[in-house]
Amino acid sequence: MSRNPLVREVPPTSWFFRHPRYMRYMAREITCIFIGAYCVLLVVGLQRLAAGPAAWEGFLLGLRSADSIVFHLLALVAAFYHAATWFNATQKAMPLQIGEDFVPGNLISGAHYAVWVVLSLVVLFLAGVF
Amino acid sequence: MSNSPPRSQPPLAAPHGGAAASLGRPGGSSERIVQLEVLRYNPDTDTEAHFQRYEVVCQEEWVVLDALNKVKADIDPTLNYRWSCHMAVCGSCGMMINGEPKLSCHAFLRDYEGVIRVEPLAHFPVERDLVTAPDDFMEKLKRVKPYLIPKEEKPISAGEYKQTPAQLMKFRQYSMCINCMLCYAACPEYGLTPGFIGPAALTLAHRYNQDSRDGGRAERQEVVATHEGVWECTFVGACSEVCPAHVDPASALQQMKITSSIDWIVEHLIPGGKSARDTASREDAGDIS
Amino acid sequence: MAKSHKPVVWFPFAAGGTVIAFCIPVIVVLTFLAALGHVPAGLSYEKMHAFAASGLGKLIIFGVVSLSLWSSAHRLRCTCYDFGLRADTLAATILYVAAITGSLAAAVFLLRI
Numbered sequence: 001m002s003r004n005p006l007v008r009e010v011p012p013t014s015w016f017f018r019h020p021r022y023m024r025y026m027a028r029e030i031t032c033i034f035i036g037a038y039c040v041l042l043v044v045g046l047q048r049l050a051a052g053p054a055a056w057e058g059f060l061l062g063l064r065s066a067d068s069i070v071f072h073l074l075a076l077v078a079a080f081y082h083a084a085t086w087f088n089a090t091q092k093a094m095p096l097q098i099g100e101d102f103v104p105g106n107l108i109s110g111a112h113y114a115v116w117v118v119l120s121l122v123v124l125f126l127a128g129v130f
Numbered sequence: 131m132s133n134s135p136p137r138s139q140p141p142l143a144a145p146h147g148g149a150a151a152s153l154g155r156p157g158g159s160s161e162r163i164v165q166l167e168v169l170r171y172n173p174d175t176d177t178e179a180h181f182q183r184y185e186v187v188c189q190e191e192w193v194v195l196d197a198l199n200k201v202k203a204d205i206d207p208t209l210n211y212r213w214s215c216h217m218a219v220c221g222s223c224g225m226m227i228n229g230e231p232k233l234s235c236h237a238f239l240r241d242y243e244g245v246i247r248v249e250p251l252a253h254f255p256v257e258r259d260l261v262t263a264p265d266d267f268m269e270k271l272k273r274v275k276p277y278l279i280p281k282e283e284k285p286i287s288a289g290e291y292k293q294t295p296a297q298l299m300k301f302r303q304y305s306m307c308i309n310c311m312l313c314y315a316a317c318p319e320y321g322l323t324p325g326f327i328g329p330a331a332l333t334l335a336h337r338y339n340q341d342s343r344d345g346g347r348a349e350r351q352e353v354v355a356t357h358e359g360v361w362e363c364t365f366v367g368a369c370s371e372v373c374p375a376h377v378d379p380a381s382a383l384q385q386m387k388i389t390s391s392i393d394w395i396v397e398h399l400i401p402g403g404k405s406a407r408d409t410a411s412r413e414d415a416g417d418i419s
Numbered sequence: 420m421a422k423s424h425k426p427v428v429w430f431p432f433a434a435g436g437t438v439i440a441f442c443i444p445v446i447v448v449l450t451f452l453a454a455l456g457h458v459p460a461g462l463s464y465e466k467m468h469a470f471a472a473s474g475l476g477k478l479i480i481f482g483v484v485s486l487s488l489w490s491s492a493h494r495l496r497c498t499c500y501d502f503g504l505r506a507d508t509l510a511a512t513i514l515y516v517a518a519i520t521g522s523l524a525a526a527v528f529l530l531r532i
Contacts, residue, residue, distance in 0.1 A: 003257065004173035004174070005173065005255035005257050006179055008179070010322055018229060021368055022366070025368075029497065035490075036488065038443070039488045040488075042446070043484060043524050045450075046524075049471060049528070049532060050529075056467065060462065063453050064453075064455075069451075082436070086436055091381075092370075123446075129449070318501075353420070356423050358420065391430050393426075
């Protein structure tokens with residue numbers, strides 16, 4: 001029997017519409033655009049800080065625009081989504097075997113969430129938010 | 131299969147069983163007319179695949195494979211597909227069912243409404259109808275040397291290679307793979323970059339790397355640590371979601387990225403650092419043998 | 420087929436992903452408060468300057484900014500491929516150079532403080 005297999009190509013620019021789990025994956029990957037842009041904002045902030053008190057105050061005032069608020073909302077969603085997907089993945093990347101059994105994955109991810117919450121509260125406290 | 135409820139006999143109890151003899155069991159379950167939309171491709175006459183609609187009288191508790199068997203027996207004997215065990219063990223009846231890679235013997239009709247669309251496994255060439263060509267996977271499976279490469283050869287008279295329960299648990303999960311290739315059909319990176327060694331083969335490499343009796347990690351790294359090995363994986367995680375044997379390829383590949391990175395640091399950044407070959411044999415030293 | 424040198428770019432990506440997960444959300448919250456007009460006391464010039472002037476502060480700021488930049492650049496490189504852009508070497512070069520430039524700029528500004 002001669003073979004004549006049919007190759008069905010994957011559409012390289014639209015494959016992720018094929019399944020919700022691919023959309024969730026792309027959402028996770030796209031967070032990097034907002035986080036990367038936010039890091040650029042941090043570098044600009046450093047430049048303003050180095051330039052003196054007036055420049056820094058100007059930087060803080062410049063944040064108070066509608067565009068900036070929208071951008072911050074997007075960056076906030078991206079940062080939290082990244083954090084959640086990252087912590088959920090820790091149990092896959094770093095499974096922990098004690099004796100015969102593996103530590104339940106939720107415990108590994110949960111520990112990361114707990115450290116995250118404590119660290120965030122400490123930073124907010126040190127920054128004088130409360 | 132742990133969670134399958136009792137069900138009436140499928141139209142073909144076994145590949146050579148009597149067709150339809152067991153249908154319509156009195157006092158049994160309710161019947162249901164199922165619309166199947168099946169991808170057809172005849173390599174002798176077709177240049178494109180097309181969908182064909184079948185109306186099949188099914189028992190409510192059947193699986194999609196039962197419905198296909200009914201089509202083959204009563205409606206269209208030209209329909210081609212692979213199956214063998216009908217109990218989610220052999221791994222030969224993988225198909226795309228409503229776009230999801232599934233074992234058709236494990237896809238219950240009661241979980242589907244409306245037309246059920248059945249296609250051959252994605253990312254593999256279609257040989258005929260629902261039959262795909264697994265050659266690429268088979269070739270890659272061989273390349274990762276998915277078998278024990280004993281750390282130390284010893285004569286039979288020296289006794290067995292012993293292993294503690296903890297050492298067994300370390301790799302047991304990864305040994306459950308049934309080579310059904312659903313993970314390859316789910317993995318978009320394999321679809322986009324066919325050179326990728328892929329989830330199941332790499333996971334089996336991990337299974338043997340994690341085995342205390344094995345000393346072949348350095349040999350496998352020659353495939354695992356290449357661009358086409360773990361580094362083509364972007365951790366979509368689809369492989370683990372579709373695995374019918376509850377293997378976690380995404381986890382295995384992440385672990386191998388970490389160990390391969392540590393290998394790289396040892397080989398390139400630490401003066402006099404050992405090559406992976408040495409680290410591999412050193413790593414498990416001290417385990418019982 | 421030779422072993423890949425991907426660990427060079429992947430290790431900092433993984434480290435940066437961890438840093439982003441732990442640190443970036445709360446930092447975004449802080450500047451978001453500033454954007455809303457409620458500048459936290461810790462973001463005053465004196466407090467920020469004192470923090471960035473200390474050695475530990477410089478190290479923390481540089482670590483967070485440079486690793487987060489690298490991680491984002493690496494992930495964007497993969498995302499470009501996923502979106503169908505096949506010029507991977509070009510995308511990688513541009514993005515990694517951008518991340519390194521951002522990190523160097525951060526280092527220069529920090530040393531001026």
